[in-house]
Amino acid sequence: MLLEVRGLDVAYGDFQVVWDVSIAVAAGEAVALLGPNGSGKSTVVNTISGLVPVQAGEIRFDDQNLTERPTHHRAGLGLAHVLERRRVFPHLTVRQNLMLGAWHPAAKAARARSLERMFALFPRLAERQGQVARTLSGGEQQMLALGRGLMGLPRLLMVDEPFLGLAPQVIGQMRAVFEAIRREGIAILFIEQNVRLALSIASRGYILESGRMAIAGPAKDLIDSPVTRRIFLGG
Amino acid sequence: MADDPTLKLEAARAQPLWPRPPAWAVALGLAAGGFLIAYPAIFPSPFSLHLMIMIFLYALMAQSWNVMAGLSGQISLGHAMFFGIGAYAASVLFAKYGVSPWIGLLVGMAISALAAAAVGLPTLRLKGHYFAIATLLIGSGVQIVFSRWEWVGAASGLYIPIERTSPWLSFQFHGAKTPYYFLALGAAALGYLLVWHLRRTRFGFRLQAVRDEPEAAASLGVAVSGHKVLAFMLSGAMMSAAGTFYAQYVLVLDPERLFSLDISILVLLMTVLGGSGTLWGPALGAAILVPLSEYSRIWFGGTGRTVDLIVYGILIVLICMFRPRGLLSLIEDRLRRREGERA
Numbered sequence: 001m002l003l004e005v006r007g008l009d010v011a012y013g014d015f016q017v018v019w020d021v022s023i024a025v026a027a028g029e030a031v032a033l034l035g036p037n038g039s040g041k042s043t044v045v046n047t048i049s050g051l052v053p054v055q056a057g058e059i060r061f062d063d064q065n066l067t068e069r070p071t072h073h074r075a076g077l078g079l080a081h082v083l084e085r086r087r088v089f090p091h092l093t094v095r096q097n098l099m100l101g102a103w104h105p106a107a108k109a110a111r112a113r114s115l116e117r118m119f120a121l122f123p124r125l126a127e128r129q130g131q132v133a134r135t136l137s138g139g140e141q142q143m144l145a146l147g148r149g150l151m152g153l154p155r156l157l158m159v160d161e162p163f164l165g166l167a168p169q170v171i172g173q174m175r176a177v178f179e180a181i182r183r184e185g186i187a188i189l190f191i192e193q194n195v196r197l198a199l200s201i202a203s204r205g206y207i208l209e210s211g212r213m214a215i216a217g218p219a220k221d222l223i224d225s226p227v228t229r230r231i232f233l234g235g
Numbered sequence: 236m237a238d239d240p241t242l243k244l245e246a247a248r249a250q251p252l253w254p255r256p257p258a259w260a261v262a263l264g265l266a267a268g269g270f271l272i273a274y275p276a277i278f279p280s281p282f283s284l285h286l287m288i289m290i291f292l293y294a295l296m297a298q299s300w301n302v303m304a305g306l307s308g309q310i311s312l313g314h315a316m317f318f319g320i321g322a323y324a325a326s327v328l329f330a331k332y333g334v335s336p337w338i339g340l341l342v343g344m345a346i347s348a349l350a351a352a353a354v355g356l357p358t359l360r361l362k363g364h365y366f367a368i369a370t371l372l373i374g375s376g377v378q379i380v381f382s383r384w385e386w387v388g389a390a391s392g393l394y395i396p397i398e399r400t401s402p403w404l405s406f407q408f409h410g411a412k413t414p415y416y417f418l419a420l421g422a423a424a425l426g427y428l429l430v431w432h433l434r435r436t437r438f439g440f441r442l443q444a445v446r447d448e449p450e451a452a453a454s455l456g457v458a459v460s461g462h463k464v465l466a467f468m469l470s471g472a473m474m475s476a477a478g479t480f481y482a483q484y485v486l487v488l489d490p491e492r493l494f495s496l497d498i499s500i501l502v503l504l505m506t507v508l509g510g511s512g513t514l515w516g517p518a519l520g521a522a523i524l525v526p527l528s529e530y531s532r533i534w535f536g537g538t539g540r541t542v543d544l545i546v547y548g549i550l551i552v553l554i555c556m557f558r559p560r561g562l563l564s565l566i567e568d569r570l571r572r573r574e575g576e577r578a
Contacts, residue, residue, distance in 0.1 A: 049454050075456030087451035089444045091512075099437070100444050103456040145451075152455060 001060075002027045002187050003048070003079075003156055008057035010040070010047050016055070017043050018211045023189075025156060030178065030188040032198035032219075035208035036231065041191045042084055044208070045158050048189075049081035050074050061156070076104035080154035084161055084191075086145040090134035094125055097133050097144055101151030110153060118147040121177060139170035146177065150186075157181065159190040163197060175201060195232055199223050207231060271420055275413045284412040288484065290525045291419035292477050295426045296498070297505040297517030299473035302430060304503070305512030306439065307466040308446030309359065310367040313374025315498035317347040317471040319381060321478025322493050326395050327387055329405070336406040340479040344472040351471035355464040371499075378494035393488040406483040415484055422480055423518075426473055431514055433469075442466055446512075474502075497544075504547050508554055510561025519563055524550075 003025040010018035018040045025031050035041050046052040048059055050071035059066040061079055080101075089097050098118055102111040119126035122143045128136060133144060142162060149157055162178075163171050178201055182188055192198035199205055199219040206216045207228060215227040222228050256264075275284060296318065303311050324346055325339025358369040382390040398405040408414040433439045444452040445462050453459050482488060502517075505524050510516030528543040535542050558564060 051450050051453065070458075071453040072456045072458045075454065081454040083448075083451050083454065087448040089440075089447050089451070091447060092440060092443060096440050100440055100452070100457075101455055148455065 001025065002062060003189065004058075004060040005044070005048060006058045006060075008044065008047060008059070009055040010043050010052060011055045012052075016211070018047070020057075021208070021211075021213050023206055025187050025189050027155065028182065028185045028187055029204070030182050030190070030202045032202035032205040033189060033191045033208065034193070034195055034198055034205055034222075035214075036193070038210075039208040040211040041208055042160055043211075045081065045160055045189070045191060046083075048158065049079065051081075075152050075154075076106070078153065078155035080149035080152050080157045082145045082149045082157065082159040082162070085164075086138075086141045088133040088136070088141050088144050088148070091132055093130055093132055094136070094144055095129040097148050098125070098129075098151050101148035103152065107151060107153045111151070114151050114153065118150060121150075121180060122147055139166050139173075142166065142170075142174070143177070150181070154186060156187045156189060159188065161191050161193070163192060163194065171197070195228060196223070275416050279413075281412050284416050286526060286529055288412065288415050288419045289529065290521050291416075291423040292481060292484075293501070293505060293521035293525050294518040295419075295423045296474055296477045297502045297509070297521050298423075298426050298430055299470045299477065300502040301506045301511060301513075301517045302433070302473065303467055303470040304506065305516070306434070306442040306446060307463045308449075309463055309467070310364075310503070311370045311467070311470070312367050312496075312499050312503070313354075313370030313372075313377075314470075314474050314502055315494050315496065316350070316370075316374045316377040317474035318478035318481070318498055319377065319490065319493040320347045320350060321475030321480075322482035322488060323381065323387060323393075323478075324475070325406075325479040326393060326482045326488050330393060330395055335404050336479060336483050337404070340476060343475045343479050347471040347475035348468040351468040352464055355467040359463040359467065360460045371496075374494070374499060375496065378490060381490040381494060388488065390490065392490060395482065395486045395488070397486075407486070419480060419484075422476060426476075427514065427518070429473075434514065438462075438465075501547075504551055506561075508550060508562060510563035513561065513563050513567075516561050516563045520561075523562075 001024045003023070005021065005023040008018060008021045009016065021040070021044055023031075023033070023044070033041050033044065043052060047054055048066070050066070050069060054067050057067075061074070061077055064077065066074060066077075066079075089100065092100070095115075098115060099111065102108050102114055107114065119129075124140055125143055125147055128140060133141065136144060146157075146159065146162065149159070162174060166174065178188060178190075188202075190198070190202070199222055202219055204216070204218055205222045207214045207222065209231050214231055215222065215225060217225075274287060278284070296314070299317075300311065300314050303309050321340070321343035324343030325336040328334040328339040328342060329336050354370065354373055355366075358366045381387060387393055395407075397409070398407055399409070402408050402414070434443075441452065441457050441462055444455075444457060445459050449459050478493065482493070501524065505520030506517045507520070508516075508523060509518065509520030524543075524547065527546060531543040531546070554561065
């Protein structure tokens, strides 16, 4: 397994929000992390990338224990995290944003090639490369955030709500991009609220409910599961 | 044709990371530089020179504050401590050991950078306003230390001994203000050149990334608090250089004035007024506020000591209400609009 999270507990101060969550992602696999608002999806991913400290449990990436590593060391191991709401650097240009993604030595060495790859993957970014990021549309910013994450040559790309607020047409483009990334052998762990959309992209899924793992399994099992229906439709 | 992806890639590859400044900006810069060099010949009166010296100094000080606040997003309320350290380091070395203030300048910058690291390492790891509060308190603490420290003259301060034999080495020109004018101009120009360059380096990009989206920067592998500490060290060293210069200009060390909170607040006001995070905002702020303070002192005399502060307060309220990005944003917006019309 590329990523293995075991028995994760997370608390903000005294307030525990995640209980005993375990997640595994294999190399080259697309996995969805699902759940209603406030179920702890973002907290889990933020803990994996180190932005939120671990209370209990273990995070292993590529057979190394990540639990005590500072956030900025994790990118170099091949772990990229595209945060919720994109978080592009608003006053830097598209190209500068991308360059900042290639920060650790291996990524830096491949920078020129990575940049071409991103422009091929996202032709819009090539057109807008001299523009400051805050002037981009929502979909373009999401592409930029993804591209910036990919510039670090990750083996696992974690994306928080990549489809949020995108037009249906852009969602279609994003799906194609996800497929292209996965075909390159990069594993994807993404957060989504739209179960049907997410499970049509991912091969497996995990569903969180109030900070606990409610159900996990292959995409087609989850879609038909009564547990899924209960969580997302109530009753 | 326009949609041909290979052509787009070609065009993309050819673009530099930073566009060259437009011709009119270069021309304007050269004209302004020429004017500043000719200024002492055109306006030779001591007051007009003094006014410009103070503008240059404050422009440098505000820029140093801007490195911290505008580039890495941390508000320091104790910047006067570096100003004072710079003034004391050079002057004490000169007064007690006869060391040239030029060497003292470097010593002061080194001490300030170390002091910045000592303050920044524990406080810049925290989110929120802890850093601002810590610098405010440490700043006043340092002032108290210097007002009690007998060896450096305690509260009555220190007079820098008059030295007339080698003015350039001892950094003293007495009645002549023109050398001070050019030294201050040079110091400010060097400071702005440094920051201009810094903003175009990868370190500068990373600082801006840390300022705008610290979590995203961290997840990309940027050591967030480390970058803030480095920015603070650089900022402290710049402020210290201005302090050294000021002490050699007035030839007296007064802890009450050198470490005063007024200075810490003034550099903040100037930067915010002109435009925090921009290159020329701090200079614009200094060019507006320094004359205001000098003229109010002339008009109101001793009783008007605080009139300028009242006016500053009103200006800041107005800026916050109508132009939170500073005066420079007025021009920037207009330029952008015109470019938009052309495209």
